[in-house]
Each structure stands twice: as structure tokens, then as C-alpha cells.
Amino acid sequence: MIACTRDCYDTCIFDSNYKPLNIFPINGFTCSRGIADLKRNEINRVDSAYIEGKPVSIDEAVKYIVKKIKETKREEILHIDYDGNQGLLTWYYPARFWNAIGSSSTDYSICSAEGHEAIKIHYGTSFGALPEDFVRYNAVVFWGSEAVFSFIHGWRILSNKYKITIDVRMSETAKRSEKAYIINPASDAFLAIGVIKTLFYEGLYDPSMIDNVEILKNYVNSYDFSLIEETTGLSQEEIEELAELYYYYKPLTIIGFALGRTYNGGDAISLISLIPALLGMKRGFFYSNSQGWGIDFSYLRGLHIAKPSRIIGMAEVGKEVEKGNVKFLFTWNSNPIHSLPGSDKIKEAVEEGKLFLVSHDPFWNETTKIANVVIPAPTFLEKYDVVYSYWHSYLVYNEPIRPQRGITEVELMKKLAKEYGIISHPLIEENEWIAVDNAIRGTGVSLQELKDKKIVKMNKTIEVNKVKVEPLPKLTPPPKGVYLVFSSHPNHTNSQFKEIYSQMPIAYNNQLDGIGYLENSNGKVKVLLKKDESVPNNVVFMFKSSLIGLDDKPINSLIGSEKGKYGGTPLLNGHTVNIRLIK
Ligand SMILES: Nc1nc2c(c(=O)[nH]1)N[C@H]1C(S)=C(S)[C@@H](COP(=O)(O)OP(=O)(O)OC[C@H]3O[C@@H](n4cnc5c(=O)[nH]c(N)nc54)[C@H](O)[C@@H]3O)O[C@H]1N2
Ligand SMILES: Nc1nc2c(c(=O)[nH]1)N[C@H]1C(S)=C(S)[C@@H](COP(=O)(O)OP(=O)(O)OC[C@H]3O[C@@H](n4cnc5c(=O)[nH]c(N)nc54)[C@H](O)[C@@H]3O)O[C@H]1N2
Ligand code: SF4
Numbered sequence: 001m002i003a004c005t006r007d008c009y010d011t012c013i014f015d016s017n018y019k020p021l022n023i024f025p026i027n028g029f030t031c032s033r034g035i036a037d038l039k040r041n042e043i044n045r046v047d048s049a050y051i052e053g054k055p056v057s058i059d060e061a062v063k064y065i066v067k068k069i070k071e072t073k074r075e076e077i078l079h080i081d082y083d084g085n086q087g088l089l090t091w092y093y094p095a096r097f098w099n100a101i102g103s104s105s106t107d108y109s110i111c112s113a114e115g116h117e118a119i120k121i122h123y124g125t126s127f128g129a130l131p132e133d134f135v136r137y138n139a140v141v142f143w144g145s146e147a148v149f150s151f152i153h154g155w156r157i158l159s160n161k162y163k164i165t166i167d168v169r170m171s172e173t174a175k176r177s178e179k180a181y182i183i184n185p186a187s188d189a190f191l192a193i194g195v196i197k198t199l200f201y202e203g204l205y206d207p208s209m210i211d212n213v214e215i216l217k218n219y220v221n222s223y224d225f226s227l228i229e230e231t232t233g234l235s236q237e238e239i240e241e242l243a244e245l246y247y248y249y250k251p252l253t254i255i256g257f258a259l260g261r262t263y264n265g266g267d268a269i270s271l272i273s274l275i276p277a278l279l280g281m282k283r284g285f286f287y288s289n290s291q292g293w294g295i296d297f298s299y300l301r302g303l304h305i306a307k308p309s310r311i312i313g314m315a316e317v318g319k320e321v322e323k324g325n326v327k328f329l330f331t332w333n334s335n336p337i338h339s340l341p342g343s344d345k346i347k348e349a350v351e352e353g354k355l356f357l358v359s360h361d362p363f364w365n366e367t368t369k370i371a372n373v374v375i376p377a378p379t380f381l382e383k384y385d386v387v388y389s390y391w392h393s394y395l396v397y398n399e400p401i402r403p404q405r406g407i408t409e410v411e412l413m414k415k416l417a418k419e420y421g422i423i424s425h426p427l428i429e430e431n432e433w434i435a436v437d438n439a440i441r442g443t444g445v446s447l448q449e450l451k452d453k454k455i456v457k458m459n460k461t462i463e464v465n466k467v468k469v470e471p472l473p474k475l476t477p478p479p480k481g482v483y484l485v486f487s488s489h490p491n492h493t494n495s496q497f498k499e500i501y502s503q504m505p506i507a508y509n510n511q512l513d514g515i516g517y518l519e520n521s522n523g524k525v526k527v528l529l530k531k532d533e534s535v536p537n538n539v540v541f542m543f544k545s546s547l548i549g550l551d552d553k554p555i556n557s558l559i560g561s562e563k564g565k566y567g568g569t570p571l572l573n574g575h576t577v578n579i580r581l582i583k
């Protein structure tokens, strides 16, 4: 059995011939990447270890890396690992070496942290609806979610329902919905207030789930409809209609990750999550279920024994590198030159010899191409692992179906530990499979059961009977301007799959066609400008898989170090830009 470990809601499960299983909710189909995985596995692979472009043995590379580590202060060493592969052994366990030596760590905030924290304020958990719950609804609200592309199995299950989409542009999901509300960027918190205000005013609510209805009522009534109309760009009638649809249909709300990356994004998610509760619905939302399974990710990373010397927000890595506070960067499962805010500063520091960069990756990408040391990694088709989903409740024992190339993250970690002289550290000494068995204990599944059965459904539900209303945010309307916003491309997962499907940095906008610049106080990047009627005047839209400009500058040069107040998520969708055509 094999599970696709890319950062994706769906976590498709395949048989040993790489055919998607015909079980709910995989339902026997996969995406354009799943179809091309076996072919892609043979293309653009890192085929050897490299030091400064010269092929070397992995052992030589390890020696060189450890020498550099020993020359660097531990807090100036940073590891960046994210969700290129969601396996417990690939992503989480290898952080033990870095924690054991007390290097700096990121806050893992880039994607979904903001919403997890915002929902937990009210529910105590971010665990929402399961796929089995999805089918029971008659209607769905896609709020800041491009599910047609980003969540294909969820979309398929929900596509025969009454669909409402709330977005800042006419997304594909909006086009295929019965109702679409196109609002001003970053105005979602105000829209949520407008909906809650209407539900109260029209008496369309059920107080049984809310701990203190009066506090919520007074809060929303402190915002005038005129401010809500001006901020969202919707009329009071449209907002009342949305509230009435909410009351009539009691839809499932899919809260998209994109929301947590906007101005007021955490506040928006916090307020949106209160709408289903005010309608008396239990777990009437879905965001990400990853934190509800009972998998102990901190244990896997060894945080019960050793802590990083410093936490650097993913929003701030570029800034910290520029200040000279990071001198050594080790990345796996992540392509920071493509995807981190301010990545132009990381790139410059490497090129100027101020930052030593090591990348462990199966494929050549924007980061490996400039790294001082590159180490080849096996893909998920080539190694054993345990995989979970942030949507469905299957745990999968991943077995290789292709011969291993390169060195696994666990093997590399052990080599680094041996060379560094900490092989008998308790975190390194604990065998990886024992660590996994311990870490999944909270799921009710043992490693042995998983190895025997290959896939096991976790029997997990979290009941929330009362939702805590406070604290409620004090909002300021977002700054005016043309917002640069991003979304998922149907043929890519983040930066991945460029070896099969090519892509250009296209900035879809309402004004200009041709080659031009996007610019703001953070930087300037050359892109292809494309006029598109589905994009309003105050939005420039790009796919988040083509984040390198025509001038080779990262699009994220335009993204500053601002971050969300709940989970620290960077304001990836929260920056305004000017558009200029080259004449
Ligand atoms: N095919 C494919 N699937 C993917 C991915 C991929 O790259 N490709 N990536 C995976 C990952 S890592 C993630 S995080 C998820 C992301 O998937 P989603 O949660 O769907 O988020 P996005 O695709 O970033 O954006 C969704 C929508 O939010 C809109 N939006 C932007 N700003 C605002 C705003 O202020 N308000 C409102 N209401 N809407 C706004 C965008 O226009 C977009 O249509 O998808 C996962 N699935
Ligand atoms: N401007 C802007 N920036 C964004 C976003 C946006 O919307 N706008 N979206 C953000 C989001 S939601 C996310 S999640 C991040 C994602 O940021 P990225 O880090 O770019 O994520 P991926 O491209 O999914 O994967 C990163 C790398 O992991 C590698 N990888 C895959 N499998 C393995 C493995 O088994 N072992 C090892 N060692 N490596 C492996 C892949 O080859 C790839 O190079 O980007 C963020 N950046
Ligand atoms: S990227 Fe997502 S939809 Fe595609 S194969 Fe992987 S889990 Fe399935």
C-alpha cells in the first residue's frame, strides 16, 4: 500500500500497482499529479550528493556539513522542514538531530497555523467535519477555498450539494457554485460579523451551542452595517441573503487555508467558525483535522527532551538572514527559495557567501539549484513510512514500490549524529519505529496493527457541546489597494511537478496585458501580465506554484515579514502591489 504524501487534503491511497483504491473517500480516482507520479519519479532527480556543484559521496557531504555546523553558533543554525512529504519518518522524526544540538527552528506557520489557533479559541480544538460527515449535508459554503483544484475528493463529494462560494475573485469553485459572493480582499471578518448580526436581528439562531449569546450579540452590534458594506463591498441585502441561506440550508463551512494568510485572517477564521455554532450545529466546519488524531508530533521531533535554542517565524526567515542572524540553513521537505516570504534575501545571502545552504531533496528545485551542499532523497514511492491525512481518518503504512535512490531522512540524520558525536543521545538512540509506535498511541492504532493491515481507520471524533465566545477581536478595516492573492494550481502541489507540467509567472489582473512589473515597498518582480475578467480591480491573482519571476526574482520578494497574531502565519495574501507595464 502506498499513500501520496504531498501536502494535500486528499492523501490518496494506492495499491502496489499505483492504482487509487476504490474506498470512500478516495473513490478510485486521483489528480493529474497522481496519474503522472510513476513517470515523474524518473525525471529531474538529484542523482548524487554535491558540494559546490561537484559530485561527492554522501559520507563526504556529511563530513563537510558537520564541519560547518561545528564552526557555527547553534542559534545561527536553522533547519527548515515543511510538508513536501507528510510521512512521520520523513518530515517529523529527523528534526530530532537539530533539536538535540539545540539549533534554531522555524514556527511551522507558513500554511495553516493561523486558523488552527483561531478556531481553538472557541472550540478548544480545530478538529472539524470528517468525510463521512460531508455526505450528510445538503449544502456547503466554500469560504476562501478553491476546492475544485485544491481538494478534489472533497469537491467531488460536495459537488451535488447547494454550493455557496465566498472569494475575492471569480474562482473556479465560485464559477461552479449556485451562489458566489465576491468580496473585497481581507474583508471576511467583517462579512462574518454581518452574517452573525443578521442572524441575531432576524432571530434565525439557536443559542444552545454558544456559552454567552449576549456577548456575541453586543459585539456584532458594535459594528454598523455601513462599515460592513463599505469594507466588504457587498450590500446589506446581499449579506442578509447569505445569512438567510445559512439559516435555511445549515451548510457545512469549508474554511480555506488562504484566509489565515490575509490581513485580519485569524480574526476572520475565528468569527466564521462561530456561524455554524450560532446555528446550533456541532462541528459544522472543516479546516484541517491534523491536530485531532492524537498523533504526538512533538514527541516525534523530540521536544520532550530537547528544545531549539530559538524559534524563527517562517515570516521572518528572510529578514533574519538579511540581518546576519542565520548563517547555516539545512532544508528538507521544503523549497524555501520558492515559497518563503522574503526569499530573495535568502537567495542573495547564499550567492554572496553569507549563508551556507544545504538541501536534501529528491528533485532539483529552486533551492537545490543554489545550495552549497545537495543530498539526494528517495521519493515516497521509494521508502517505508507512516502517513496520515489532514482530512480523512486513514493511517497508512507506506511501502516502497520503486528501488530506493539517495538516502532517507532518518539515515541521513543518523549519519549526521554519528559524525557530530551524539549517536548515543536518547533522541537518536530511540529507534525510529519505536518512536512512531509511541507517537501514534493516541490514535488508538499500534504500529503492529498498521503493519499487519496496511491501512487502518482511526476511530476518532471530538465532541464539542459548547463554544466559547471570547475573546472577540477588535477589528480595523484592511488597507485599501490592489491585493496580490494566490491559489492552488490544478497540476502542481506548491512548487512540485514542474518536471511534468510547465508553468509561467502569470499575474492575472483586470487592467493590463503584456510583460510588466509587480512592485511594492518590499521589492519588484517581472511577470507576465494577463487581463482576466474574473479578477476584480482590487486583485492581482497568481498561482502559488509559479513563484519565480521572469527576471529570476522570487515573487515572494514582494512579501514582507508581517505575520498573523494567532499562529504567526505570514501575510502571503495580505500585500498590496502596483502593476506596471514595460513600455
Ligand atoms: N492542486 C493543488 N492542490 C493543493 C495545493 C496545490 O498547490 N495544488 N496546495 C495544498 C496546500 S499546501 C494548501 S495550503 C491548500 C490550499 O488550498 P485552499 O485552502 O483552497 O487555499 P488557496 O488555494 O490558497 O486559496 C483559495 C481561495 O482563496 C481566495 N482568497 C485569497 N484571499 C482571500 C480573501 O481575503 N478572502 C477570501 N474570501 N478569499 C480569498 C483565492 O482567490 C482562492 O480562490 O491546498 C492544498 N491542495
Ligand atoms: N506567495 C506565496 N507563497 C506561498 C504560498 C502562497 O499561497 N503564496 N503558499 C504557501 C504554502 S500554503 C505552503 S504549504 C508552502 C509550501 O512550500 P514548499 O516548501 O515549496 O512546498 P512543496 O513544493 O510542497 O515541497 C517542498 C519540497 O519538498 C520536496 N520533497 C517531496 N518529497 C520529499 C521527501 O520525501 N523528502 C525530502 N527530503 N524532500 C521531499 C519537494 O521535492 C519540494 O522540493 O508555500 C507557501 N508559500
Ligand atoms: S496530490 Fe493530492 S489529489 Fe493528487 S495524488 Fe496526491 S493526495 Fe491525491
Ligand SMILES: [Mo]
Binding pocket: 007, 110, 111, 112, 257
Ligand atoms: Mo499549504
